Amino acid sequence: METKSDSAVPTIADVARRAGVSTATVSRCLNDPSKVQPATREKVQEAVRALGYTPNFGARALVAKRTNTVGAVIPTMDNAIFARGLQAFQEALHEQGVTLLVASAQYQPDFEEEQIRTLLARGADGLLLIGYERGPEIYAELQRRGVATVVAWAFDPNSPLTSVGFDNRKAMKALAGAVVARGHRHIGVISAVTASNDRARDRVSGIKEVLAEEGLPVSNLRIIETNYAIESGRYAAAELLSHTPRPTAIMCGNDVLAAGAIREVRRMGYRVPEDISVTGFDDIELAEICEPPLTTVHVPHRQMGHRAALALLQMIREGQAAPSIELKTELRVRDSLGPCPTS
Amino acid sequence: METKSDSAVPTIADVARRAGVSTATVSRCLNDPSKVQPATREKVQEAVRALGYTPNFGARALVAKRTNTVGAVIPTMDNAIFARGLQAFQEALHEQGVTLLVASAQYQPDFEEEQIRTLLARGADGLLLIGYERGPEIYAELQRRGVATVVAWAFDPNSPLTSVGFDNRKAMKALAGAVVARGHRHIGVISAVTASNDRARDRVSGIKEVLAEEGLPVSNLRIIETNYAIESGRYAAAELLSHTPRPTAIMCGNDVLAAGAIREVRRMGYRVPEDISVTGFDDIELAEICEPPLTTVHVPHRQMGHRAALALLQMIREGQAAPSIELKTELRVRDSLGPCPTS
DNA sequence: TTGTAGGCGTTATCAT
């Protein structure tokens, strides 16, 4: 048998009792200290401290509308691609007293839906999602709940959803242009699985478009889809190089795949970039420590996270959509890209 | 003026009304379907679907004891060190219908405390923490709340807290032993900031102990503390190599730092490992794609995450501490470590 | 098997 207040989690009532005031006063003390006299405020704060009281979040969320929490559902935590942007996102939120809760969807659409619902049920005031691609029911649900939502890592001016990101297709086009300009005609592509991944799909489209514009047949492209991992990049590279005609350039959907590809290409005895050029996407730290350093598309991850946070906070406060923001990516031409070897 | 049920978030009452039953029946349907007749169950489920009803988490947490949520507070999301283990942790939880919420503490003790409280306030049934080092008040709070807690990435058989991890000191001793055995006498160390980071401190201790056992003066060690980033590894390496006597081996607190160090060492014109040996810690994917591949300590990240999840779930269910689990690390000797050049 | 009703901890609306 336990007495109620014995070593249990204190409630606002315990604090009120100890401070000799009403629960309402305690509540005011916590939420708007200016509405209570310094003397009583002192008493309450002392009681709070002594008891180690923390407001029950559930109860608070039940009656208030705000939870000061936003959720982010990212495809994976397994590599650094989303880490930098998310870090900046969190920093900006924290400055405004908002807590970030992160859930990973492991690149599985139905799992992502589940995670979104989880965050919603927990009263997230806003949501950060990666890319546009998901079922319409989810969007309907978000709208019905009036949950502020920002899409990042993608940009679509025609979508009703606010996005803070960049045009993946355009970015990859620029890179593919640089590759083709160096004489490469047969290009291997290592992409993420494009089903239910609009970013990956857009990037591949960008490459295809460049080839089309150059009057090159799509058959000059050999595309392998795989999951994001260094090992996958190695396997894919090995396979690409076993084909005839052998590609002289391998364009990868991100830097992680590219790092694996470079490694494998060299292991097989080819030189980079003299024999084979390799490119990445994202410009994470890894890109610079590759040997040779990776030619890639620089994505302003921190800026993206920061501005996404500001947009989301604004939407939460004002209760209406904020304008989308297109961020510019930049080509980073490093040593992994060279001219096509004359065969 | 809005009608209450108009396009708002549905409550259990809405579902009950639509299904023509009481709220209690709906609740039972959701929590223990076997306690309600198939016919009514059908009606309720149809209403749930039609309305797109999701139970309000706050309300549920308020009255029930379980939230089926566990939280993890990790030092950073910025690199892949914790990613793999966390991924496995999440997978194991998800299999049991438990949701993982992640918060990052950015290697700041007070921020970590804040994040822990946030998770607690949100009713997390259990917590995964990294390392032992934090204030006693937090532990008191955890105990008072009866929140199941598991410490990972560290192992201390003497702590009352359950840990699922490995002995950082011992692991690094093994590696340092291998370095010294190859004749290295002057060793540079690039460590994470050891203040409030027991793992980093233990690793450095491991190196010191080996030197002591070999009868080498501690002054043969030159230690630089820095944050975890590839760039930091580069700067630190540059500084280490500018000292006299120049170290012949650089031991790093993790693979990320080591990758940066290798890059810089080579950029400065030294060969690895002929002139300078470099070692890492963790054995993340990066270790294998380094040039040359990194000698490092292999940490069974996925196993650690998996077993931490099982231990935590067990503690939540049984309401008492589970035994700690020590995982074995393994030396991975790759090309970045070579014999000390005879000077 | 199903319905009724009380209470979980908090905030907000009224009084005082």
Add this chain to the structure above:
DNA sequence: ATGATAACGCCTACAA
């Protein structure tokens, strides 16, 4: 400036 009290949405005895 402070206190009483009615919600908030859900679960769970207890009743029927």
